[in-house]
Amino acid sequence: MRKIFSLIFLLFALSLNSSIAQTALKVGQTVPNITLLSTSGAMYDFNSQKNAKGFIVIFMTPTCDHCIAYEPRVMALDKKYKAKGYPVVAIGPYGDNPIKYPLDAMPEMKKLALNKGFTFPYLSDTNFKYTFMLGIKETPTAAILQKTSKGLLIKYIGRIDDENNPKLTPKNKFVEQQVSKLL
8 A cells, every 4th residue: 555655655746746837948959939018018929020031139137237238239139130021139037027036026127227328128927937938047048049930949949149348249140140040
């Protein structure tokens, strides 16, 4: 009887553990769609963007020093690739939780987008859904998603480039290299 009880408990624990621990998607896998609230107050639906071939998604927060340093480069990416079908879409991982993260939640995201004149949507990731789904562990991190008939194909997840210092020029522009391959 103990063996049966132990086996049932073990199976229950394993099933509970596997449902809690979500495995991050990897390059080559597909995200069905992304729909999140924008700082403009509207829902932004990736599939509804008819002119887009894909997206340069940047996970960034208002208080991260590296994100602040990268803001001009992110805006330059949007300017360079939006007309070619790969607009920038920024996602704030903490956007839906102004109690726990008051300096990185939607009110501060709105101020940042307005003050900096962002030319791209800045979205709030409800309950870290896409942050966890794409395995984002730090900001800023980029993900390049290509639109396909099966969903948003993950083509890249990683750094924007190899230079954190905004005064220096990067030697390797990882996002630009990946998007250029797709064009």
